Amino acid sequence: MPKTDPRHLSDEQLLLYFDNELAAAARDAARRHIDGCWTCRTRLDDLSGAVSAIVHARESLFDSLDVPSNLAWPGLARRIAETRVPPSRGFRPARFRAIAVAAGLLLAGWIFTVTRPTLTAGQVLANASAAAWREIPNPRAVVHQRFHVERRRVASGRSFAGDYELWRGPSNTRFQLASLGPEIGPSLRRAYGANRLDWNDPLAAAPIAQWHGRLSSASDSVVEDAGRVTVTTQAPADAPASAIRRAELVLRRADWHPLELRLTLAEDEFAIREVSSEVVDSAAVDASLLPAEPIAPALPAAPPAAPLPALVEFTPPVAASFNPLATQMAVLWSIHQLGADLAEPVQVFCCFAGDVVLEAAGVPDSRLEQLRAIATANPHTRFDSDGAISPPQQSSPDAAPPPLPDSPADPSLDSRLSDFFGSFEARENFTRAILAQSDALLTRAYALRKLAADWPAALETTLDPASRAHLDAMAADHSAAAANAAREAAQLLDPLAAALTVSYTPQSSPSAEHWQDAIPSLFSRAREADSLIRLVFTRNDRPPMSRAALERLCSLTREMAGALADLRQSIPVQP
């Protein structure tokens, strides 16, 4: 066919159509023509055959070659080490060469060996949190730190840098921000606020440990090198825009002292590096920097520093004048006794060198007063309502509930379900009852999930006995209530399952070393059960019910009732 035959599509048009490269209107016109034109349809088939032949020939070629699956060639490390960049870009050749050689050596190590961290990120962060208590040896001591801060805007690539100083006492913190400038200070403060890090103490490990614990999933690495330990955490890809995407904390191995923190957010990258750190007597500090509270009277010289914690096993922190984690736990315990930790917009978080913050938004006035009273009753606890301190944290969205069982629908089940209830009112009452149990179960599951995320097992081991007892008591309360709700739901479903001859075998859950480890699975099952309950009993527009959905629902409620009861039993609760 001549290429210019106006009655048919040209070869180029056919190819563009085949490759989906035509604009929408042209594509529609081409499709309509091809639908009615034998010639063009046949040419399109020929074109498709040619492309198939090309693909087949290419694959045959690759199959015929013995291409190594691991393309890590030994020469690459050396060549990376030799890689140069134009000096006009501002790199110092000597430094770069050293970096490149080190990188090359490590690359060689990566290629030929498998790097396996021996510590978890949680353990290192817990070590660092515990060690921080030892930095201030007595109430007269003040830690004086200088920081260098760099900010790089991701979109434009522009960079800013500044320095500031921090004086940190046992119960007071002051810092100077003026030299940071408007390009760094506000944005860094926003980033810290949105992620609940402690702006007053930018390298503190405890808030980073808590941020780490709140992540629904994270990819961690711990690397020890040249006396430093680097903990890198990659947050989930679906993190909100204001959330930290990646955090890298560099610690001095000898005493777990944080040296540098690198944060990557959607729009900014920050690097906060400690330039110097010294412990000085408060008498030597400009009084205007520490005006808020009187410095304690002179005390005997500080005792020798306690031995540093071991790499994995670490001892409880030495006594300090103020323990923010213990205070945070005490506040949480008070809130729990009020029942305000069940689906209420109340948050408690800890600024390591500052205060504990109790934040509430949109709660009734009566509850506000109760929360204010809790804050007043606890030392160093600030109360903020309606999110006045920091922007509300955008929690990462929950993963979608698991898909429903995929099995053939059984239309007879719906009619038998109607027969079982007998009347609309009976069905309505049943639905309300089981939804109430599901809501109760989910509420407790959310509370347990938050507790487990905020207080992971590694952090729990650093708590004082009273705080641990409070944490365990809260976990036990929630798991007992959740077990009751699951058991009630299962008992509601039992007659239904018998009437509809639904048979199921609940699976037992493997026991977990720490109660926190069992929570994600329980939470996921609670959500799945709730989805099934709503699908089966509340949706008028659902497709005909499948037997597998009912079996799964009955099985889930029984499994959870058992697993939660086991969980409750596994948590030691002191009288």
Next chain:
Amino acid sequence: MDAGVRALGIAAFGEQARILDEACSAYSEERELILRYLLSLDAPLADAQELTQEVFLAYYAALLGGAGISVRRAWLFAVASRKFLNWRKSQSRRATLAIDNDAAQSVADSAQTPEARLLALEKDRAVHDAIQSLSTQQRICLHLRGEGLHYREIADVLGISVPAVAEFLRRAIVRIRKVVHA
């Protein structure tokens, strides 16, 4: 990103660490693609491996030099194409890569009957020879399309217009279609 790549990240410092991470990530994710592409352009295996290394070294150096690379894959293909062309110029004779008899036989063995085996073998050889007979630009366009790039991406890689890409592809496929339906 695996632990090894993160281990690399701490060898350097600050921005360099980030760049090394990114370069290793690119190497880990795209190396097979680039190697396949170079092999399809009929570079012998050893040379294709060497060129693949050079592509990622160039990427690393470009990042270190502050180059703004918006679409990584397109950038890698562009560099691979240039390196392939330079390599070919440096060859005293054009290296040829054909489906060897053993491989062709093994491909053909998968067919159902002796006749089908023979046809498959002959067809693959004919198509392969037809691809080899295309112009360099046509072959590059064809193989980039075979690696899944869209016309706009191919145009970016080669620094030509989208209609030019379409025309190179049309000529290539028309030529191969003749072989297939001969």
